[in-house]
Amino acid sequence: MARHPEYQYLDLLEHLLEKGDRRIDRTGVGTLSTFGAMMRFDLSDGSFPVYTTKRVFWKTAVKEMLWFLTGQTNIQSLLRENVRIWTDWPLDKYRKATGDDISQEAFEERVLGDDAFAEEWGDLGPVYGKQWRRWLDADGQEHDQIAAVIQTLKSNPSSRRMLFHAWNVGELDRMALSPCHMTYQFYVSNIAEEGVASGSGKKGKLSLLVGQRSCDVGLGNPFNLAQQAALVHMVAQQVDMTPGELIWVGGDVHLYLNHVDLARTILSREPRPFPKLRLLRHPDSIDDYRIEDFEVSGYDPHPAIEAPVAV
Numbered sequence: 001m002a003r004h005p006e007y008q009y010l011d012l013l014e015h016l017l018e019k020g021d022r023r024i025d026r027t028g029v030g031t032l033s034t035f036g037a038m039m040r041f042d043l044s045d046g047s048f049p050v051y052t053t054k055r056v057f058w059k060t061a062v063k064e065m066l067w068f069l070t071g072q073t074n075i076q077s078l079l080r081e082n083v084r085i086w087t088d089w090p091l092d093k094y095r096k097a098t099g100d101d102i103s104q105e106a107f108e109e110r111v112l113g114d115d116a117f118a119e120e121w122g123d124l125g126p127v128y129g130k131q132w133r134r135w136l137d138a139d140g141q142e143h144d145q146i147a148a149v150i151q152t153l154k155s156n157p158s159s160r161r162m163l164f165h166a167w168n169v170g171e172l173d174r175m176a177l178s179p180c181h182m183t184y185q186f187y188v189s190n191i192a193e194e195g196v197a198s199g200s201g202k203k204g205k206l207s208l209l210v211g212q213r214s215c216d217v218g219l220g221n222p223f224n225l226a227q228q229a230a231l232v233h234m235v236a237q238q239v240d241m242t243p244g245e246l247i248w249v250g251g252d253v254h255l256y257l258n259h260v261d262l263a264r265t266i267l268s269r270e271p272r273p274f275p276k277l278r279l280l281r282h283p284d285s286i287d288d289y290r291i292e293d294f295e296v297s298g299y300d301p302h303p304a305i306e307a308p309v310a311v
């Protein structure tokens, strides 16, 4: 039997533990790091690559992806969905600027309840959503990269130019964090001729290659893969294709030193079958998906492992 695809992740963790380059990083936590890694996941049978060697809160990850797609950059709309993974950065900034040692809970309450406060302190700057949906060019014109890529997938699926990018050099200094996952490039195989559907009755098979410059393997990567796989499913549905492969390429791929126990626990566990993802509805556009549209079946992971996030 083929080896479970999750071993790509376990092998990466093992490699970092054994051969990782130990270094100080921006956050001061320290990492074991390697440069250049690739993982590939076949999505074509409806498979949803949510790791099973620890419970991954895939709904939170997919909600973050839906938030990127709305083009919003304020944590207020994330908090309304009960997603708290981005709070640390504005919170840190607020505490440093005001000297107020407010708790995370109290800060989140204020962002939720006070729009003026949210506007002043809850915005992350021109991060993913802004760049994906409203990239500003030198002439002051905005570009919706998502709409453009979907349009090209429909009109010219063999194009080699179907990608969107978040690394907007001129705006990096205004972002709370520079983009980590940067290029999203699409590719269509089994392209059906005009009017002739492929064997599946669809217009082709849609794959995605994600280029990520920096990857936190303990917390970020399990989230990123699940949300990127969800994106392939959504875009495939919008362009009437079947999901193909998710290919993930990482630059500085690292294990934070305070995640070493997490990695060892994961390595002591056996992967279980990946769950399946089904979209329950066919929304009219990429803008109309809701978390209730995602049905995940057969997810039976090992227990969750709590770990601190490096800010």
Ligand SMILES: Nc1nc(=O)c2c([nH]1)NC[C@@H]1CN(c3ccc(C(=O)N[C@@H](CCC(=O)O)C(=O)O)cc3)CN21
Residues within 6 Å of the ligand: 056, 057, 060, 084, 085, 086, 177, 216, 219, 220, 221, 223, 304, 305, 306, 307, 309, 310, 311
């Ligand atoms: N150091 C670091 N790692 C990251 O993965 C990361 C950042 N910073 N900064 C920006 C975003 C925020 N991301 C995060 C932040 C926290 C969790 C996290 O704590 N995950 C928990 C569950 C949290 C929850 O469900 O609320 C986990 O166990 O996966 C995940 C991704 C991904 N990104």
Ligand SMILES: O=c1ccn([C@H]2C[C@H](O)[C@@H](COP(=O)(O)O)O2)c(=O)[nH]1
Residues within 6 Å of the ligand: 026, 177, 178, 180, 181, 214, 215, 216, 217, 219, 220, 221, 224
């Ligand atoms: O989606 C994400 C967002 C962030 N990360 C990780 C990667 C790094 O550990 C930090 C970012 O720090 P930099 O100094 O800007 O590289 O966040 C991730 O894995 N996935």
